[in-house]
Amino acid sequence: MVVLSRPVALDNHISVIPAYKPAPVLTSHSIPVVDLTHPEAKTLIVKACEEFGFFKVVNHGVCPDLMTRLEQEAVGFFALPQSLKNQAGPPEPYGYGSKRIGPNGDVGWIEYILLNANPELSSPKTSAVFSQSPLIFREAVEEYMKEVKEVSCKVLEMITEGLGIEPRDSLSKMVRDEKSDSCLRLNHYPTAEEEAEKMVKLGFGEHTDPQIISVLRSNNAAGLQICMKDGSWVAVPPDHSSFFINVGDALQVMTNGRFKSLKHRVLADTRKSRVSMIYFGGPTLSQKITPLPSLVPKQEDWLYKEFTWSQYKSSAYKSKLGDYRLGLFERQPLLTHRSNV
Numbered sequence: 001m002v003v004l005s006r007p008v009a010l011d012n013h014i015s016v017i018p019a020y021k022p023a024p025v026l027t028s029h030s031i032p033v034v035d036l037t038h039p040e041a042k043t044l045i046v047k048a049c050e051e052f053g054f055f056k057v058v059n060h061g062v063c064p065d066l067m068t069r070l071e072q073e074a075v076g077f078f079a080l081p082q083s084l085k086n087q088a089g090p091p092e093p094y095g096y097g098s099k100r101i102g103p104n105g106d107v108g109w110i111e112y113i114l115l116n117a118n119p120e121l122s123s124p125k126t127s128a129v130f131s132q133s134p135l136i137f138r139e140a141v142e143e144y145m146k147e148v149k150e151v152s153c154k155v156l157e158m159i160t161e162g163l164g165i166e167p168r169d170s171l172s173k174m175v176r177d178e179k180s181d182s183c184l185r186l187n188h189y190p191t192a193e194e195e196a197e198k199m200v201k202l203g204f205g206e207h208t209d210p211q212i213i214s215v216l217r218s219n220n221a222a223g224l225q226i227c228m229k230d231g232s233w234v235a236v237p238p239d240h241s242s243f244f245i246n247v248g249d250a251l252q253v254m255t256n257g258r259f260k261s262l263k264h265r266v267l268a269d270t271r272k273s274r275v276s277m278i279y280f281g282g283p284t285l286s287q288k289i290t291p292l293p294s295l296v297p298k299q300e301d302w303l304y305k306e307f308t309w310s311q312y313k314s315s316a317y318k319s320k321l322g323d324y325r326l327g328l329f330e331r332q333p334l335l336t337h338r339s340n341v
């Protein structure tokens with residue numbers, strides 16, 4: 001049964017956010033777990049990307065204190081009075097947002113901050129995010145992005161090595177580029193203030209991530225779910241010391257569909273607040289997104305038309321969260337000519 005309710009803690013707008021029955025919980029061994037220091041890590045990552053498009057990473061080398069520091073700063077921001085938080089919004093697309101996700105009518109039981117990784121592309125709204133604790137919060141964001149970008153690049157290099165692609169930085173160089181269009185998202189799924197609101201609600205609707213790779217870290221509150229090939233949803237047990245990696249749409253294209261960007265969503269249990277931080281590693285705006293020529297040398301085998309990241313991004317921002325965005329860029333492989341012999 002779907003219970004309809006309205007959020008009271010997020011802002012003053014009235015909207016309907018559906019409540020859900022929890023999905024079956026996956027046992028932790030069902031999700032691939034990769035120890036980044038394991039000699040076979042690259043093979044395990046390729047297998048996980050082919051089978052799931054999602055895996056958990058341990059022994060990643062990022063200092064737990066840094067993760068906790070950023071989480072605390074984010075919690076501090078979200079605890080500010082609504083009027084102060086609103087000074088950093090609405091998101092266009094960067095800045096503070098509450099309940100509305102993207103520009104096309106998607107809503108969820110969520111408030112968030114979206115930041116561009118490139119300080120040159122920061123808007124005045126970004127400064128408003130940091131206005132209450134300028135040095136500490138900004139420093140935590142910058143240090144965290146630097147570290148997590150390294151994790152993304154390490155994973156991307158393991159992918160190219162595992163796939164036998166030369167050079168090994170074919171993918172990581174796109175994220176390492178100083179003009180790379182990467183971003184960091186800090187999400188807060190608050191607790192409900194009223195007893196009647198204490199239920200499971202849609203926090204972040206189903207979607208795939210558009211970029212190359214996403215690196216997600218959350219506190220120990222559950223909520224993230226992934227969609228299996230048979231369409232069933234399974235809950236991912238939270239683990240505040242690990243990262244969860246998602247294949248993005250751009251990586252699906254660059255591997256010509258060998259890796260799939262995985263649909264995921266967040267069902268927020270409003271009895272415990274969830275805080276997550278996700279780094280989205282993207283290419284530069286002018287980067288051409290095509291299957292990697294060393295993986296798929298013949299253009300006639302390409303399943304996607306060539307497009308730039310900028311084209312993909314603008315088309316994504318015209319779509320709803322749950323839309324299949326790659327559909328516009330698919331191409332039919334040429335049928336081989338059959339002679340009448």
Ligand SMILES: C=C1C[C@]23C[C@@]1(O)CC[C@H]2[C@@]12CC[C@H](O)[C@@](C)(C(=O)O1)[C@H]2[C@@H]3C(=O)O
Pocket residue numbers: 093101102103104106114183185207208209210211280316317318319320321
């Ligand atoms: C509805 C939207 C929000 C989003 C941009 C979009 O038009 C479709 C994709 C959404 C998403 C999902 C992953 C990331 O959270 C995000 C920042 C992104 O790059 O694509 C969001 C966008 C957003 O919230 O602005």
Ligand SMILES: O=C(O)CCC(=O)C(=O)O
Pocket residue numbers: 185187204209216218224264265266276278
């Ligand atoms: O908050 C989460 O745990 C995941 C959110 C998400 O999928 C996103 O921001 O793209």
Ligand SMILES: [Fe+2]
Pocket residue numbers: 207208209264
């Ligand atoms: Fe996502």
